[in-house]
Amino acid sequence: MSLRSRFALAFAAVGAAVAVTVGALSYLAASDSVFAEVDRTLRSTTVALTRGMEKREEQTPAGTADTADTARRSPAGQNPAGQNPAPFPGLDLPAPGGEAAPQPVLQAVARDGTPIRLSGPLERLPVSDTARALAASGRAGESDTTEIDAGGHSYRLLTTALGESRGALQVAVQVDQTRDVLAGMARQIAAVSLAVMLVAAAAGRLLAGRVTRRLARLAEVAEEVSTDGRVTHDASEPVGGRDEVGRLSASFSRMLGRMVAAREAQERLVHDAAHELRTPLTSLLANATVLHRVTELSPDSRDRLLDDVQNETRELGHLVDELVELALAGRRGETEEPVDLAEVARRAARRVYRRTGRLVHVDADDSVVRGSSPGLERAVGNLLENAAKFDADGGEPIEVHIRQGAITVRDRGPGIAAEDSGRVFDRFYRADSARGLPGSGLGLAIVHDVAAAHGGSVSAGTRPGGGAAVGFTVSRSRLLPASRPRTKTATAD
Template identity: 85%
Template sequence: MSLRSRFALAFAAVGAVVAVTVGALSYLAASDSVFAEVDRTLRSTTVALTRGMEKRQEQTPADQAGPVGPVGQSPGSQSPSSRDPVGPSPGGRDTGSRTPAPFPGLDLPAPGGEAAPQPVLQAVGRDGTPIRLSGPLEKLPVSDAARALAASGEAGQSDTTEIDAGGHSYRLLTTALGESRGALQVAVQVDQTRQVLAGMARQIAAVSLAVMLVAAAAGRLLAGRVTRRLARLAEVAEEVSTDGRVTHYATEPVDGRDEVGRLSASFSRMLGRMVAAREAQERLVHDAAHELRTPLTSLLANATVLHRVTELSPDSRDRLLDDVRHETRELGHLVDELVELALAGGREETEEPVDLAEVARRAARRVYRRSGRLVHVDADGSVVRGRPQGLERAVGNLLENAAKFDADGDEPIEVYIRQGAVTVHDRGPGIAADDTRRVFDRFYRADSARGLPGSGLGLAIVHDVAEAHGGSVSAGARPGGGAAVGFTVSRSRLLPASRPPTGAAAAD
């Protein structure tokens, strides 16, 4: 399943959960509110009926009061047959007079002629016998709970339930009258209420479905905007891994500031570095092929001459062999420089605190062993966070470069270290102003250095090391003659100095 489809399903699921939850809570709240109103109507009707009964009992003379005893039970000698029925006579006409009902004073609803369903009123004697008072039903079912309330002597206790009778649903309230007078039941139809709630449930379901569909569409649209850039990144990665061409993709514009935008920017920067690395590799190979051609041509010429070694004089043969040895050493040195330059940017070397003074002294001792030149180190105790081997290689290249151009000097080579900056002074011919910007280029050799040994890669390695440490390189004239060449390390890598400036000459 694609990421876009997963987004759409996730949004749809969230939308469905939210819609169903809100709809269910709304339905329950509406249902509770409607039935609470129905229950209030039932209670108010019950209260009105019981108060009317009590008021009528107080106003009726004792000799005309009729039965005032327990519901369904006649006092004295009066038999149930002596009570006139409530409402029309069995013959279908009104008797013209109404004898007191089991609940004297009840204002019963008039039968028929009203749009709203009439409530059903029923009395329950203390023995559980139902007595119909009014309404469209002959009688209401009497449950065990209703019988218990009718037999209870405590007035005001009630029970609310729903029943099905006569093909309709009713909300039934049974209230105990107390004093062994039984209970009064009031019921009202709730069919319309149920229909309204059912319609509301259908509407909630429709809205929930609509919300789910809208959420799915929104999720798919949003996922499309997100995955479009991710799909482009995946496409570029696949094409780069297939054919290795990155130049075109490294220059593509990057939009967005979100996580995908940052990923795209990082990917573009990575491709840019790959382009730069490939260009550097191609330039290195091209330059190396050019520089290797000279010593190889010389070796080939000398090898050709060696075929006629018997024709050469001893002096010529010795000079020829010296040339071969010299060219071989130069070729080996060139190969070493090429390897060092190729690995300088990609060497896995752990960064650690590096004392630049110690690095300079180790490099100075190595130069002394090779050339016999003294090196004076004047350091302020700068400690930086960096790669010790790379820094030592850079300082060593600066010293070897100074020793090469100041080979006949008697004064020591000077190394100054201040706040992460390393500068080497020599007393050689110096550097021409036109050459100061190019001396750190690969294989570049000034006119004055054409006859000297070297590959033109030493200062290029210094440049790469300085760049890897967030610094820069510099080349200029030394006050009093000579050259001043050096590099700096980024100040953010400078650690607190541990010693004051010290000066010492390094030698074996």
């Protein structure tokens, strides 16, 4: 079953449950109210009948008869069956056939359980065991209410004990119309509940269609990616919306965008790496071919050949190391922590000094940033090694300038041409002036990735007075409150 259908069924179920609950409560409340009114009518009629019997007893000489005997000899009791009885004395009852409600049925029950018809359209009312018990031994005012079927109609029957073994009185009213009204109300409630359920289902399906349409689009994109691993431009566009589905879509689109960028970078890296590896491998293959005739070479030629093989192998190993470094950039999961940029620069300067013997002058403020200490140290180290490679004379120390998260390395080399300044951070890019120098063209690309990982940017230009000024920045949002503009200098040696 589709998610849209499930939404529609859920809305229909909730709507039906609410409608049925409200309808049932309304029906019960109406039923209780109507029958409470009927019961009040029965009680008031019973009270009036009791008072009328008490007045009749007051007119009868004491000790001549009990209430049941009086009822037997009353005009109502003496009238033959089928005739219209006279109302009980003292009780004002509507006449049969009047425009008022149907005439109530009045009946007395002797203490031995004998029914005595008093008034009403029925010849007699059924006397239950409960009614006999009330007539025989019930306390005065004790009553029982029930519903009966008699004469083809439904009646609400109230039996009230007179007390002192004087019997009981029964009053019944016809409730057919009341039942019909309540049945009609029940049918209306059922119809309304069904209508609410259908409207809720339609609304649920409409709303689910709007929600699931976007989810279906995301599902199509996910299936496309899982099938061939490729994402089209349109597939990575957000489907819109500010709700949870819209947020999911936006996050999903950003994730796909990063996947696309990562795949393109991976393909570009593989292509460039294959191109760069081809040159040293070709040279090594040629040298290996010459080594087959090593006995025919002069000692000087053998030495040059072995030096060439050694240099090519070293360069190949360095290239592989940088490729691995570049491929793993951003995937190491390095923990971010407060990093003192001046201390990072000093550590990188000491390492470069040990490798190249070049002095490095560090001019830094108290910039402390939130970032990866190993990554930032690799970036500064690559800048210093690049400067040491191009400034081979070593007449002056290499300078590291740090201000508010911006790191710049300056040298006195040949500088960077204007047409090269925008491309020196590309992978494997080698300026014409650098093609005769060792290196793979990946060092500054690693600097670019580290800067991007810290929300910064890279820059390359010419130093005033000659040389190059190459550096990167860390996002100012990563500067910690411990950072101060105070300057401190040091020379690594």
